[in-house]
Amino acid sequence: MDDRLHDNWTTQLRKGLLEMCILNAIKPGRAYGYEIVRRLRQIEGLVIGEGTIYPILSRFHREGLVETHLEESSAGPARKYYELTDRGKKLLKKMSATWETIVRGVRNL
Amino acid sequence: MQYEEPARKMLDAYLQKVKVYVSAAKMTDPEEVIQGVTEHIESELADVAQPIAAADLEEVLTRLGKPETWVNEDDITWWRKFLSRLRGGPENWRLAYITAGLVFLGILVWFGFSVFTIPDTRDYLQLRAPKFLPGMTENDYWKDLGRYNETMRNNNLMQYDAYRNAAIQRHSEYEEYGFAFFIFCLLMSFLTAQASLSAAGDSTLIPAGQKWLTYPSLLMVYLPVAVGFLIWPAAVGGGIADGLEHHGYVKMFGHTYTLFGLEGRKYNDWVLFILAACIAGPIFGIWFITLGIAGLFRRTRNGFAAVFHPFLNPDKRWISLILLILGVVFFALGCGLIFITDLGMKIVQ
Numbered sequence: 456m457d458d459r460l461h462d463n464w465t466t467q468l469r470k471g472l473l474e475m476c477i478l479n480a481i482k483p484g485r486a487y488g489y490e491i492v493r494r495l496r497q498i499e500g501l502v503i504g505e506g507t508i509y510p511i512l513s514r515f516h517r518e519g520l521v522e523t524h525l526e527e528s529s530a531g532p533a534r535k536y537y538e539l540t541d542r543g544k545k546l547l548k549k550m551s552a553t554w555e556t557i558v559r560g561v562r563n564l
Numbered sequence: 565m566q567y568e569e570p571a572r573k574m575l576d577a578y579l580q581k582v583k584v585y586v587s588a589a590k591m592t593d594p595e596e597v598i599q600g601v602t603e604h605i606e607s608e609l610a611d612v613a614q615p616i617a618a619a620d621l622e623e624v625l626t627r628l629g630k631p632e633t634w635v636n637e638d639d640i641t642w643w644r645k646f647l648s649r650l651r652g653g654p655e656n657w658r659l660a661y662i663t664a665g666l667v668f669l670g671i672l673v674w675f676g677f678s679v680f681t682i683p684d685t686r687d688y689l690q691l692r693a694p695k696f697l698p699g700m701t702e703n704d705y706w707k708d709l710g711r712y713n714e715t716m717r718n719n720n721l722m723q724y725d726a727y728r729n730a731a732i733q734r735h736s737e738y739e740e741y742g743f744a745f746f747i748f749c750l751l752m753s754f755l756t757a758q759a760s761l762s763a764a765g766d767s768t769l770i771p772a773g774q775k776w777l778t779y780p781s782l783l784m785v786y787l788p789v790a791v792g793f794l795i796w797p798a799a800v801g802g803g804i805a806d807g808l809e810h811h812g813y814v815k816m817f818g819h820t821y822t823l824f825g826l827e828g829r830k831y832n833d834w835v836l837f838i839l840a841a842c843i844a845g846p847i848f849g850i851w852f853i854t855l856g857i858a859g860l861f862r863r864t865r866n867g868f869a870a871v872f873h874p875f876l877n878p879d880k881r882w883i884s885l886i887l888l889i890l891g892v893v894f895f896a897l898g899c900g901l902i903f904i905t906d907l908g909m910k911i912v913q
Contacts, residue, residue: 507634
């Protein structure tokens with residue numbers, strides 16, 4: 456019973472955090488999909504199925520939070536690079552502020 | 565990138581699955597996702613010797629995860645959700661849709677008799693069965709109409725009546741087919757509903773949508789069974805009272821008749837009712853007490869809870885307690901009723 460509750464809670468938390476973390480992973484500059492996955496791998500337990508990231512990136516693209524452009528790669532076929540738009544940057548700023556407030560609040564409990 | 569044949573097949577199947585599941589999401593471009601996933605796989609396997617073996621590819625696909633878990637439920641349109649679940653599962657949802665479909669089909673065919681008949685105001689033709697059922701074709705319809713016109717033209721009312729009666733009989737036969745088909749669909753849907761709930765696992769975690777799809781079928785089967793299970797003593801009481809009336813014993817209840825102030829009312833009906841209550845009361849009492857005690861003192865999983873899954877929670881023993889209390893009340897009332905009637909007076913004497 457407790458395991459089930461914990462699993463549900465972890466899944467919900469992960470879902471909520473993943474979008475903010477993807478935006479954060481693109482924030483330093485442009486990045487291609489696999490590069491974003493590698494950056495997110497560093498956060499233990501955040502990404503269970505790495506494929507989850509690609510539908511989110513596609514949605515961000517449609518929603519105008521990121522823009523994309525193809526670039527030739529020396530390692531193989533052309534890569535699709537993602538970069539935050541102004542809208543994406545603003546949203547990330549808001550998300551980060553909310554996150555900070557929550558973390559601070561939880562720590563002060 | 566070169567793949568061995570099994571690896572190529574595995575990759576194609578995986579990307580096809582990605583397409584199916586990602587297509588269901590509202591704001592996602594499946595081609596963009598497939599491109600991203602393909603790039604990801606190629607980047608992961610860049611250092612692996614070609615042609616790529618299935619085992620190497622499988623390792624990467626495992627890390628990517630199951631495509632069915634990639635998209636949030638909230639991001640999927642309802643009709644895409646429906647199609648994708650019907651096509652690719654999960655099994656509990658696929659079975660839930662089949663359940664609802666069977667119930668809908670059964671009701672449609674059953675009630676279709678009135679909905680799908682060809683509109684016509686003439687009495688004879690109103691009795692026709694619908695076109696889409698066996699035995700009635702478009703040709704039959706026109707043949708019937710021709711016969712009707714012919715009989716009316718010849719003013720042959722006897723022949724008209726014969727056709728009319730034949731039409732009535734055929735219509736009632738079709739109605740029976742329709743009902744039998746509905747019952748068949750209902751029983752099949754009951755099985756798929758149970759399978760759907762089992763596939764969902766923990767009954768406390770069944771999604772609301774799945775409940776809406778499966779519960780109507782379960783309730784349509786459970787309610788008549790549960791009602792019959794609980795009120796059979798009433799039928800027994802009524803049957804015995806009816807038998808006593810048949811043998812003339814009801815006449816012996818003159819005291820009861822006056823006791824309940826029933827003068828001026830139809831003697832047999834009222835005495836028969838009281839007699840049925842006298843007999844059914846104690847049987848109800850004993851039956852409910854038995855059920856209550858069995859439920860309260862059981863040591864294993866309650867059989868009734870298993871039969872009426874998921875509506876009867878085996879942990880709720882208060883249901884058994886209520887049955888026990890009701891049983892005692894019914895038994896006392898039934899016995900009390902017996903003793904104030906002529907029957908009780910005879911026993912006391």
